[in-house]
Amino acid sequence: MGAFDAQLVPAVDGVAYGLLLFVVAAGLSLAFGTAGVLNLAHGTLYAVGAYTGAELSDGTWGGLVLGLVAGTAAACAAGALLSAATAPLARRGHLDQALLTFGLALIGGNLLVEGFGADEMPVRIPDALDTSVDLLGHRYPAYRLGFIVMAVVLAAAGTWVLTRTRAGAAVRAAADDPEMLATTGLSPRVVHTGVLAAAGALAGAAGVLGAPIIGPGPGTGDTVLMLSLVVVVLGGLRSLWATLVAAIGVGEVQTLGVSVAPDWAPYLLFAAMAVVLILRSGRGLAEPHGPEHDADPPPDPAERLRRRLAQVPWPWRGMRAARLAKAAAAGGTGAGRAATAVRAAGPLLALVVVLAVLPTMLDAYALSLAGYALALGLLAVSVTVVTGYAGLPTLGQTAPFAVGAYTTAKLAENDWTVGPVQVVISAAVAAAFCVVTGPAVIRARGTTVLMITVAVGELTAIAIGQWKSVTGGTDGLAGFPSTQAFWGGEPLFEELAIYQYAAVVVVCVVAVALVLLRSPAGKLLTGSREAEERMRASGHPVTRYLLLAYVGAGALAGAGGSLLIAVQSYVSPADVGFEIAALALLAAVIGGITSVIGALVGAGLIVYTRDWLAGSWPGHGPLLLGVLFVAAVYLLPRGLAGLVSGAPRVVAADGEDDGAAAGRLPAPRSPGDAEPPDPPEPAEAGPSARARKGTT
Secondary structure, eight states, X not given: OHHHHHHHXXXXXXXXXXXXXXXXXXXXXXXXXXXXXXXXXXXXXXXXXXXXXXXXXXXXXXXXXXXXXXXXXXXXXXXXXXXXXHGGGTTSHHHHHHHHHHHHHHHHHHHHHHHHOSSOXXXXXXXXXXXXXXXXXXXXXXXXXXXXXXXXXXXXXXXXXHHHSHHHHHHHHHHHOHHHHHHTTOOHHHHHHHHHHHHHHHHXXXXXXXXXXXXXXXXXXXXXXXXXXXXXXXXXXXXXXHHHHHHHHHHHIIIIIHHHOTTTHHHHHHHHHHHHHHHHTTTOSXXXXXXXXXXXXOOOHHHHHHHHHHHSOOTHHHHHHHHHHHHHHTTTSHHHHXXXXXXXXXXXXXHHHHHHHGGGTOOXXXXXXHHHHHHHHHHHHHHIIIIIISOOOOSOTHHXXXXXXXXXXXXXXXXXXXXXXXXHHHXXXXXXXXXXXXXXXXXXXXXXXXXXXXXXXXHHHHHHHHOHHHHOGGGOEEOOOOOBSSTTOOBOOXXXXXXXHHHHHHHHHHHHHHHHHTSHHHHHHXXXXXXXXXXXXXXXXXXXXXXXXXXXXHHHHHHHHHHHHHHHSEEOGGGGSHHHHHHHHHHHHHHOTTOHHHHHHHHHHHXXXXXXXXXXXXXXXXXXXXXXXXXXXXXXTTHHHHHHHOSXXXXXXXXXXXXXXXXXXXXXXXXXXXXXXXXXXXXXXXXXXXXXXXXX
């Protein structure tokens, strides 16, 4: 009885916490499973309710009820607006939705902080609930017991609506067969809007009722979102009861687990999430039907604008068409091959020129930002390889990035300060890390692989925070000797010298990456993304190709992590967290998801927005980043590479990549896709085979 007695209060706390997460996760599951929206702004909807309820709370029952009504209504309205924002992306997949909703979350979070302050808000509850009651010999807060009752009632009411009412039948029909629903006279689009509004209402109600438990503050929405994602993954999308069990389990880990096993509890949630995803990866998360199956998808204003601009008879279009025709006619000649080689090297040469000119235009602070942008750019290039070329959307490349950064920091602490040595060793250690984690990642597809990489990234960040003797924990590592550009060189202290070192490393690493991606191996990787089943049927070891790509991308990220240490001489978990992973993915999308140089440009634009522009508008960095997320998703569906390439490039037999695919987000790959393109020749294919078949 002694052990039970000691853990009773944490166990009951876990039930209350779990029921709170269940209400939030039920809305998240509803949005994804029925409306088909991967909503990374769901935590912000919770925060809307929490802040509203806290603002209206005055210690009376009337204040509590008013806060509940107002907070629920505000989050419901925000959910309806979210439906309108995501509707134009119905045919563009979950990766665009994730980026858009993450940007909206940044905007919403910044606006909430501006409106309610950066400090955690106190919540005043009625006196009858602001007391403690006897619970098996223990004093326990009355509000938490009351919340358990309210959450059970809310969950029961939601289950009844979904299973016993016409509205619930329409929601289930929208998830299972939207075409059949449309024949009954109900618009799937209206149901889509209603579902997201209801999901927002659930999050808002949970925020109001849960504010005394998880007080409204700047990081509240992020915490609730990550835990709710874990609940949805563990419980699945098909059963509210499974979601309830998973939510209570997560709540117990967060309270009872921390009390019983504080060293292991932080790992349990994301480890369980990763294991469940890996076991399900054969069939993946149940990909929802959302509005992308409507016969009449909602209009995309940005797409209409792009089409109108495309119809304008710009004077340079005729010149470009003539140049392309001339290149096609000369493609088989020696002069044509030389011209193609020059065009292939053009982006890299342009990068060299820009990097060489920048120091003449920037001051010391701006140069330091440029150096950081180059480190982030290598991380974005690794995302380009995994997402754009291998077709595996990722939000976890910060894991090998962190491995490379901390490896370089430890090398510097032991007086291994020569830059090239640090980069090579860090890249090798990061690649070895990806050899270990790669088999779990490459077997999944679509949304499942995205969530697995999130779990890998979060587990790595948790390990960094916990392993204080090696990583310094949340305080990070600092005070180690500065990097030397070469053997016997002076330590890099001046901003110009650090920038020049970073620029040389980036050019060398990017050159190697471009050579490999444009080689026959790179074509095999592209073929694996576009026609996996045919590649397997023709005898290609697709799994091996994907693993090699993932490991190579890990080496790129590790080199970027090493560069991060050289640039800022400090590293902490905040430098390698989920937000950095999202920024790296955004950089790849801005540049064009298959454009290596574009990823570097995207990283530069992000750092300019977050650190330079935000300096002119202090406290609004997240808002500016959020606007950049939204603008990139709406206005650059093919990235900057798509703007530059315009029409598809003429493809010669020597391996120049196809511009039509540049910047396009890869659709989730699944076996049996209808009519995929022809795969490359089997592994023995050499130059002669490529000359026969052309580029894959």
